[in-house]
Amino acid sequence: MIEKTYKEFWHAAYYLLIVQQYRLISLSPDHNELWFESGERKDSVIVRLYYSTSILATKESLDEFIQEDKSSLFAKSEEIRKHVKKRKITIENCLFLHFPEIENEERNAVENIEETNERVTVRTTTVTLFTDSVSTFDNRLQFKSSPEEADLEQDIIEHAHMYKKAVQEYVEEQKKEEQELFNASKPFxxxxxxxxxxxxxxxxxxxxxxxxxxxxxxxxxxxxxxxxxxxxxxxxxxxxxxxxxxxxxxxxxxxxxxxxxxxxxxxxxxxxxxxxxxxxxxxxxxxxxxxxxxxxxxxxxxxxxxxxxxxxxxxxxxxxxxxxxxxxxxxxxxxxxxxxxxxxxxxxxxxxxxxxxxxxxxxxxxxxxxxxxxxxxxxxxxxxxxxxxxxxxxGSFVQKDPMSVNALAQESIKNGELEMAYSHLSALEKNGEATPETYFLLAFIQLQEENYEDGRVNLEKAIDDRGHFHEAHYNLALVYLELGDSEKALTHAETALSIEPDHGPYEELVTRLKDER
The missing domain is CATH 1.20.1540.10 (Rhomboid-like)
Known part of the structure; x- marks a missing residue:
């Protein structure tokens, strides 16, 4: 009876969706093809239920039908695989078919076919249903066939519609609940x-x-x-x-x-x-x-x-x-x-x-x-x-990046906060993290306070770490002028000019020192 096949198709859908908590991911316009995703996140099993109204009179016609279905199934399966975002999937392909011509030969014919490509494995099960027997399509899904509630054709149709309606209502309710999850309020x-x-x-x-x-x-x-x-x-x-x-x-x-x-x-x-x-x-x-x-x-x-x-x-x-x-x-x-x-x-x-x-x-x-x-x-x-x-x-975890501390100290110097800048720079020196810029800035603060000797020491440290530090050479030349050593002042002034040619202040200082010799 075609009605029994139809009823069992919708019972299978009902069982997967509501009892086993699978998720419906695709439904054909004529409602004869349904795709389900397993409720388990780690599970890569996809179930396809397909109901055919065609009457297949012989075993040969069954084989022909399966081959035609298979030719398009792998393409569909690849689309589904991408949709569910899985690297590999297994398709449990369950075909609900009719065999009235061989009813007397086989009461419960179930044929399993497995085929695999690189990313998709398809296990096809043909489910055939008769007047007095209902087959289970796959033990792997722990499916239990529906009880024989009635034998009358009208009752069977009613039960089929009951399962179909329950599935449709459940899917609509799920959609509504999911939509509500993303509509708590409008953005403001x-x-x-x-x-x-x-x-x-x-x-x-x-x-x-x-x-x-x-x-x-x-x-x-x-x-x-x-x-x-x-x-x-x-x-x-x-x-x-x-x-x-x-x-x-x-x-x-x-x-x-x-x-x-x-x-x-x-x-x-x-x-x-x-x-x-x-x-x-x-x-x-x-x-x-x-x-x-x-x-x-x-x-x-x-x-x-x-x-x-x-x-x-x-x-x-x-x-x-x-x-x-x-x-x-x-x-x-x-x-x-x-x-x-x-x-x-x-x-x-x-x-x-x-x-x-x-x-x-x-x-x-x-x-x-x-x-x-x-x-x-x-x-x-x-x-x-x-x-x-x-x-x-x-302050036990703070990472004092020398470049950041130097930048902060330079900003403090610009704003006249010499004591704060000196505190940060001294901490770097004490911790062995001082850079040439650190010594240069320390010297700048010391020179502002006319502490020429300490300024000289820090400028020489800056130059020792970075020989081409022309600003440090220039400032050191000025320090030596203050200390009365014009020869060393000229040496560092000429070094600064050689590193940065055509720089006005450097040229002026070199010219002045040469004229004073």
Whole structure:
């Protein structure tokens, strides 16, 4: 009976979808071909159910039908493989067919055929059903055939429609639930933060430039010495500052794509908490591990990735089906760049990532009820922040990159903060991390205080480390003039001019010293 085959086809679909928790990934327009993905993330089994209304009178006609089906099946299977993002898959190809002509010869004919190419294995099972027997199409799927609820043709049709309706309703309900996961609210805060980025960048450019160290400090960049003096707001304000147009463009572009997605998943209020927490923890980790002046929304943006990881933890199948692999790849690439390319504040990125994940945990997804788990996430953040503040004030983990310290000291010198600059430079020298620039700047401060002898010693150290340091040769020439040694002054002045020919001040000093001989 054709009706029985039809009923068993829909019962198989019902069983896979609702009992075994497979996911429907494809449905043909005429509803006679369904593709299912296993509910297990690590499982690479795809099930295809195909119902044919054709009546196959002989075994030869069955073989011919299977060959024709196989010719197109591998192409379809490759499309499905790419859709589910698997390197290799196994297709359980279940064909529901009719054999009225051989009913008396075989009550339960099941034929298994397995074929493999490089990425796809297809195991075809033909299921034939008769008036008084119902076959199980594959023990590998732990499928249990439907009971014989009735023998009357009308009852069988009703049961077939019942299974079909249950499948359709279940699929629609799943679609509705998934859509609700991505529609908690309309984006607002993301676009507001983008506007703030642009406004603050404009103000930076109008007040000295976004790459000017003094301007960045004045506008609230993360600067460890001032944080240590109590300016804790510098753990929040950096997330709204950007150093140069490219920095602004990259972070704003990332926020444009990521922010609205997080708002749609978590809702506006939760997004605000996640974003601000991640920005804070990113700046905090930078304060703990890096002495460099830093600014940017990178920590907060990595927090958005952290929130997506939390979403993936709560809805693993949907996460990997929609965006999971891409998210993990992007996070991995960015962290790898941070560890290999100088100048990237990876501490802020990792801090933001962890902060975003934990913040997502304590604000939770909409309709998530586990209060104990929320409290645990919140306490984790509280303990982490407390320990990090202590470590930052203690300075036991901060990495004082000599180039960064030299740059900060030079900026302090420009602003007349000689004592602060000298403190930073002396610390580098004491720790054996001084560079030629360190000695040069130390000498500059000493010369401002008319300490010519110590200045001379530091300039000679700079030249010993870098012989072509023409500025150091020039300053040393001036020091020797002050010390009354015009011969050594001329030697260093000529060396500076040979390294940097046609430089006006060097030429003038050489000419003057020669005239005085």
């Amino acid at each position: 805060w993301s676009y507001l933060f983008i506007a703030v980025h642009l406004i603050v960048f404009y103000l930076l450019e109008r007040n000295g430039g976004s790459t000017n160290t003094r301007t960045l400090i004045d506008f609230g960049a993360k600067y460890n010495p001032l944080i240590n003096e109590g300016e804790w707001f510098r753990l929040i304000t950096p997330m709204f500052l950007h150093i140069g147009f490219l920095h602004l463009f990259m972070n704003t572009l990332a926020l444009f794509y990521l922010g609205p997605l997080i708002e749609r998943i978590f809702g506006g209020r939760r997004f605000l908490i996640i974003y601000m927490t991640a920005g804070f923890t990113g700046s905090l980790m930078s304060y703990v591990f890096s002495f460099t002046i830093s600014a940017g929304a990178s920590g907060a943006i990595f927090g958005c990735f952290g929130a997506l990881l939390y979403f993936g933890l709560r809805h693993t199948k949907i996460f990997f089906r929609t965006m999971g692999t891409n998210v993990l790849v992007v996070i991995g690439i960015n962290l790898a760049f941070g560890f290999t390319i100088p100048g990237i504040d990876n501490a802020a990125h990792i801090g933001g990532l962890a902060g975003g994940f934990l913040a997502a945990g304590f604000v939770a997804l909409p309709n998530e009820k586990n209060s104990a788990k929320k409290v645990l996430y919140f306490l984790t953040v509280l303990i982490w922040v407390s320990l990090s503040v202590y470590a930052g004030l203690n």
